[in-house]
Amino acid sequence: MLKLRGGIAAIAFICLSGSGHAADPLAVGRQMLAEDNPGDLWVLRGEKLFHEKRGPKQASLEKCDFGLGPGKVEGAYAQLPRYFSDTDKVQDLESRLLTCMVELQGFKREDIVKNRFGNLDRMSDMEALVSFIGSKSNGLKMSVSLSQQKEYDMYKAGEYIFYRRNGPLDFSCATCHTENGKRIRLQDLPNMTDPRQMQAVVATAWPAYRGTQSTVRTMQHRLFDCNWQMRLPDLGYASDMSVALTTYLNRSGNGGVIDLPGVRR
Amino acid sequence: MAEPMKIRATLQGDVADVRILMLHPMETGQRKDAKGEIIPVHFIQSVIVTHNGKTVLDAQWSQAISRNPFLGLRVKGAKAGDKISVTWTDNKGDKRTDEVTVAAAS
Amino acid sequence: MQTIKIALLCTPVLVALGCASYPDQPTTRNIAEKMVSEAYPGMPPVLVKRSGQDRSQQICSKIGEMTLSQQEAAEVAQAARTSMQYPASGKLMGNWKVGAKLAYDGGGSRIRGGKVEKRKENGASCSNCHLLDPREVNAGNVGPSLAGYGAQRGNSEAIAKYTYEKIYDAWAYFPCSNMPRMGHSGHLTPEQISHVVAYLVDPQSPVNKK
Numbered sequence: 001m002l003k004l005r006g007g008i009a010a011i012a013f014i015c016l017s018g019s020g021h022a023a024d025p026l027a028v029g030r031q032m033l034a035e036d037n038p039g040d041l042w043v044l045r046g047e048k049l050f051h052e053k054r055g056p057k058q059a060s061l062e063k064c065d066f067g068l069g070p071g072k073v074e075g076a077y078a079q080l081p082r083y084f085s086d087t088d089k090v091q092d093l094e095s096r097l098l099t100c101m102v103e104l105q106g107f108k109r110e111d112i113v114k115n116r117f118g119n120l121d122r123m124s125d126m127e128a129l130v131s132f133i134g135s136k137s138n139g140l141k142m143s144v145s146l147s148q149q150k151e152y153d154m155y156k157a158g159e160y161i162f163y164r165r166n167g168p169l170d171f172s173c174a175t176c177h178t179e180n181g182k183r184i185r186l187q188d189l190p191n192m193t194d195p196r197q198m199q200a201v202v203a204t205a206w207p208a209y210r211g212t213q214s215t216v217r218t219m220q221h222r223l224f225d226c227n228w229q230m231r232l233p234d235l236g237y238a239s240d241m242s243v244a245l246t247t248y249l250n251r252s253g254n255g256g257v258i259d260l261p262g263v264r265r
Numbered sequence: 266m267a268e269p270m271k272i273r274a275t276l277q278g279d280v281a282d283v284r285i286l287m288l289h290p291m292e293t294g295q296r297k298d299a300k301g302e303i304i305p306v307h308f309i310q311s312v313i314v315t316h317n318g319k320t321v322l323d324a325q326w327s328q329a330i331s332r333n334p335f336l337g338l339r340v341k342g343a344k345a346g347d348k349i350s351v352t353w354t355d356n357k358g359d360k361r362t363d364e365v366t367v368a369a370a371s
Numbered sequence: 372m373q374t375i376k377i378a379l380l381c382t383p384v385l386v387a388l389g390c391a392s393y394p395d396q397p398t399t400r401n402i403a404e405k406m407v408s409e410a411y412p413g414m415p416p417v418l419v420k421r422s423g424q425d426r427s428q429q430i431c432s433k434i435g436e437m438t439l440s441q442q443e444a445a446e447v448a449q450a451a452r453t454s455m456q457y458p459a460s461g462k463l464m465g466n467w468k469v470g471a472k473l474a475y476d477g478g479g480s481r482i483r484g485g486k487v488e489k490r491k492e493n494g495a496s497c498s499n500c501h502l503l504d505p506r507e508v509n510a511g512n513v514g515p516s517l518a519g520y521g522a523q524r525g526n527s528e529a530i531a532k533y534t535y536e537k538i539y540d541a542w543a544y545f546p547c548s549n550m551p552r553m554g555h556s557g558h559l560t561p562e563q564i565s566h567v568v569a570y571l572v573d574p575q576s577p578v579n580k581k
Binding site for chain 1: 482
């Protein structure tokens with residue numbers, strides 16, 4: 001093979017499997033992103049962080065119980081949020097990771113919360129761990145179940161909040177997310193009262209790699225970001241309100257086959 | 266820095282379709298921090314891809330390449346089991362090498 | 372196994388036995404409102420107030436279909452009518468060029484790190500939900516298209532007044548509409564609204580050109 005100098009002289013081909021969609025100019029790009037998602041690098045990082053002995057207690061997260069028993073990560077994401085008897089709360093994945101990072105590893109809650117969302121200068125451990133644990137449910141169906149009273153309460157509270165109008169723009173989640181074929185500028189909006197659309201949503205988000213953010217974003221970030229656009233204050237990380245909404249929305253997407261992390265703009 | 270890459274190489278006939286995901290800030294030197302000071306350039310300067318030890322790609326990159334770059338290339342004359350190795354070096358002297366074996370077409 | 376057992380047992384008839392089941396409306400309301408009040412730790416109280424609800428917002432928070440009784444609709448419309456405020460100058464149609472800038476500005480009043488974003492003024496965010504200038508590709512469809520708005524309706528004082536009020540407090544005409552009450556909350560000033568009215572109504576505005 002000849003040495004090729006000066007710029008990228010190698011032939012960088014776009015591999016098109018199946019027919020190209022001439023009508024949709026973005027189809028090729030979407031397919032490439034689906035096949036090679038930068039989010040996969042967060043999965044690798046998350047796996048490393050999961051097994052690494054960290055924190056003042058120098059412990060790994062291998063004994064963390066995500067609802068299926070200590071250390072069982074396969075299928076854990078698919079059944080979250082759920083009730084945990086040790087904390088007597090309904091918790092989503094990030095809330096549960098907070099519990100384990102504090103209890104098992106000795107981290108301070110405030111320190112984790114401060115770095116929950118990565119930025120251009122610093123990566124977030126949470127985003128990596130969520131990517132890893134989320135990916136361990138790939139191929140399984142979202143199956144949020146309600147059996148404990150607090151799970152029923154959480155679901156109904158989430159539904160109530162979904163329709164709750166507030167803020168200087170009178171927005172609720174329902175304002176933007178209860179009709180088909182709607183978009184804000186050029187951003188399509190899923191109709192969250194349609195189970196089929198919800199199944200498609202929960203299948204590949206959240207976590208998902210967001211191109212505009214150059215990092216994987218999680219469900220907590222999505223809710224935080226919506227709150228920001230609704231002109232409300234910073235949504236409390238892993239707050240009951242955020243877990244309630246997540247319970248309501250994930251359950252609406254029950255049956256969706258998980259394939260995480262996804263890719264978004 | 267120097268976070269691991271994700272590389273996959275799948276055989277199509279006698280051509281290995283190689284896809285590489287890299288983690289790198291690729292700072293352009295145009296961004297300002299909270300204090301208003303320029304964040305210095307920090308980018309991958311060279312990428313070398315070898316096939317069974319022989320260099321097949323020797324690229325010189327600039328800060329114009331995006332953050333968390335993706336590189337795809339096709340290597341002729343490949344067989345299942347061949348070694349594809351990728352090494353990047355950045356302007357601070359940081360280096361990262363990852364290797365993968367060419368997988369047979371599924 | 373256990374989960375299936377509980378699911379089978381918990382029909383509404385057997386709620387009395389103490390099985391887990393959906394809470395009733397008042398209980399849900401208490402639980403949820405408590406959650407909302409605790410959802411913004413460390414935030415300045417004046418900003419947390421934004422997550423409160425006025426009477427109209429409470430009425431408009433129907434779960435599922437937005438079905439209002441006549442009384443509810445009347446109450447919301449009346450509250451909106453009473454809230455109307457007009458520019459001090461009395462001019463309801465301002466400068467369409469200023470309105471054009473506002474229509475495509477989707478920022479303003481957002482909070483990060485407990486602070487409201489620093490800006491000269493809030494944008495009107497019209498293009499987020501509406502098509503206005505028919506040539507604009509980057510426009511949403513949550514609201515109806517407003518392309519040709521003035522061309523269709525003319526630019527009489529009556530139309531200017533209706534348009535102004537619709538933007539200031541849409542609920543005077545459509546109680547619980549998805550349309551934010553732009554003037555009512557102070558998101559837009561009366562002067563700003565007058566410029567947006569001009570952008571919609573002025574025959575010279577691109578909105579009304581082919």
